[in-house]
Amino acid sequence: MAKRVLMRGNEVIAEAAIRAGCQCYFAYPITPQAELLEHMARNMPRLGRTFVQAESEVAAISMVHGASAAGVRTMTSSSSPGISLKMEGISYLAGSSLPAVIVNVVRGGPGLGNIAPAQCDYFQATKGGGHGDYHMIVLAPSTVPEAGELTMLAFELADRYRTPVMILADGMLGQMMEPVLLPDPVDPAALPAKPWAATGAKGREPNIILSFDLDPEGLRRMNLELQARYRTIREKEVRHEETETEDAEIVIAAHGTVARIAKSVVRMARAEGIRLGLFRPITVWPFPYEPLRALSSRVETVLTVEMSAGQMWEDVRLAVAERAKTPFYGELGGVVPTPKGILREVKRHVG
Amino acid sequence: MSVSVERMVKVFERPRSLTGAHSTYCPGCHHGILTRIIGQTIDDLGIVERTVGIAPVGCAVFAYRWYRCDALQVAHGRASAVATGVKRARPDLVVFAYQGDGDFASIGTAESIHAANRGENITVIFxxxxxxxxxxxxxxxxxxxxxxxxxxxxxxxxALFGYPIRFSEMIAQLEAPVYVTRQALFDTKRIQETTKAIRKAFTNQVERKGYSLVEVLATCPTNWHMKPVEANRHVAEVVTKVFPLGDLVNRG
Structure with a gap:
């Protein structure tokens, strides 16, 4: 019988990856995601799976490239500065149509920044980051149990759409412990076949996996195929959550850790008679523009709250346009907004 | 005198592991000879159905076209890391990375050294x-x-740009590699030696012995502004003085 266990976010993501059938994991140590790497180091070898501590983030994502091309489920994880280094490889994965899961336990930036939780890599995650016209599916968990669930989903979506998928967490989610009901392991035999993979050209034509075509017409076709896939993802995979929005006059738009804090703020505000709701994107790419657009015509104000200078705010304003007011409240440098601080901002925009 | 076609015996042909796609290499360049040697080796070992080639960035960027095996084209300098990923995922595959000097010994320095240091059971042609x-x-x-x-x-x-880097000698300092050698292709004797070296480097992998590196001194008549014969002589008389031929490690 399944029971709840108390686990740290980083370990839950690692354990969920194992249960999702991740066969090969490659990474380089960095705070605040080291426990993820260490959980994999302890557990992958005893399961007969691959753990390699790579010489760099660049090497780690390139190893992911190789393992994914060979047709197995594979993952790497890091935190902000390390994710910048992985951008080369992520672009190659996208260009080569290779599935992979990349975890970013975001910390304060830019540069070396610090090791406190932040959401300042939103642009990098959702708008490209690496070179070329590509997107990743980006999943933003708000609690430790959800980090595990979304990790399972990330592997599924990566395989379904042959695309890199990012888990956009933060230092708070990575370090915090919560009771978790771990997901059931997937049956490896039930995973989708990968006839495109480099597994040896026995009884078939060789499979060539590349992100390269010198002929502009050829590369155009390759890009159009990618864009068609992104359209399908936008149609089918948008996920979001609304809390107390039915009668709301003002809603907070927030993702991840901030959305979790904002849930408390909704209760606090409601106790004071303020009709506050919460709109939480779960996929930050594709961003839930349509549901937010629909909601914005029913409310006065959409207050975006982030641990950044206003990155998701741009997507919120694209969705809301002139239908409601769109103020912003952000904390920078690894400072986590408090429920009281957010409530104070809410009050500035009501009545 | 007429000779019956039926009685002729074919003594030389393109290795079955090569596709016959038109080469993109310049006239007089050694990549073509080396490609043929690798194709012949894959034939001889009977491994084409379980071989995966890793093509680099550089003149060999099209290397995936020449072989009848699965292949990847990967980021500049990362071929040894990608080869690591393929091999760890599927140890029964035979994985070779084909890399130029810029790819292997400049932008890929970290990936090249650490794949060797882990003793990845792969074959690298440099x-x-x-x-x-x-x-x-x-x-x-x-x-x-x-x-x-x-x-x-x-x-x-x-004083401004440093010295030519003897990368294979650096790899040879490591504990893990089983075979590190430098070969050339400027005459038939060297071609035969290179053929033996490539065969050994693939055989080591098939026998699960570990990391093998074959550095091959090659010509670039186009960018050296030399005729092919002159370029061959340049390798024999000048380049081999800086990059001496022979085995650096042979623990096979």
Whole structure:
């Protein structure tokens, strides 16, 4: 019988990856995601799976490239500065149509920044980051149990759409412990076949996996195929959550850790008679523009709250346009907004 | 005198592991000879159905076209790391990375050294022609002192740009590699020696012995501004003085 266990976010993501059938994991140590790497180091070898501590983030994502091309489920994880280094490889994965899961336990930036939780890599995650016209599916968990669930989903979506998928967490989610009901392991035999993979050209034509075509017409076709896939993802995979929005006059738009804090703020505000709701994107790419657009015509104000200078705010304003007011409240440098601080901002925009 | 076609015996043909796709290499360049040697080796070992080739960035960027095996084209310098990923995922595959001097010994320095240091059971072919051929003849990490390239128009000055790097000697300092050798292709004897070396480097992998590196000194008549025969002589008389031929490690 399944029971709840108390686990740290980083370990839950690692354990969920194992249960999702991740066969090969490659990474380089960095705070605040080291426990993820260490959980994999302890557990992958005893399961007969691959753990390699790579010489760099660049090497780690390139190893992911190789393992994914060979047709197995594979993952790497890091935190902000390390994710910048992985951008080369992520672009190659996208260009080569290779599935992979990349975890970013975001910390304060830019540069070396610090090791406190932040959401300042939103642009990098959702708008490209690496070179070329590509997107990743980006999943933003708000609690430790959800980090595990979304990790399972990330592997599924990566395989379904042959695309890199990012888990956009933060230092708070990575370090915090919560009771978790771990997901059931997937049956490896039930995973989708990968006839495109480099597994040896026995009884078939060789499979060539590349992100390269010198002929502009050829590369155009390759890009159009990618864009068609992104359209399908936008149609089918948008996920979001609304809390107390039915009668709301003002809603907070927030993702991840901030959305979790904002849930408390909704209760606090409601106790004071303020009709506050919460709109939480779960996929930050594709961003839930349509549901937010629909909601914005029913409310006065959409207050975006982030641990950044206003990155998701741009997507919120694209969705809301002139239908409601769109103020912003952000904390920078690894400072986590408090429920009281957010409530104070809410009050500035009501009545 | 007439000879019956039926009685003729074919004594030389394209290796079955090669596709016959038109080469993109320049006339007189050694990549073609090396490609043939690798194809013949894959034939001889009977491994084409379980071989995966890793093509680099550089003149060999199209290497995935030449072989009848699965192949990847990957980021500049990362071929040894990608080969690591393929091999760890599927140890029964035979994985070879084909990398130039810029790819292997400059931008891929970390990936190259650490794949060797982990003793990955892969085969790396490292083509050293002392120049960036694909981009127009710029300085490579292996460019000789005094050698003129488009980015060392007055010749490589060690005071500004350092010395040609003997990368295989660096790899040879590591504990893990089982075979590290430097070969050349400027005459038939060297071609035979290189053939033996490539065969050994693949055989080591098939026998699960570990990491093998074959550095091959190659010509670039186009960017050296030499005729092919002259380029061959240059390798024999000048390049081998800086990059001596022979085995550096042989623990097989």
């Amino acid at each position: 083509v050293n022609n002392q120049v960036y051929g694909m981009t127009g003849g710029e300085m490579a990490p292996t460019t000789l002192v005094g050698q003129k390239t488009t980015t060392t128009p007055d010749g490589r000055d060690p």
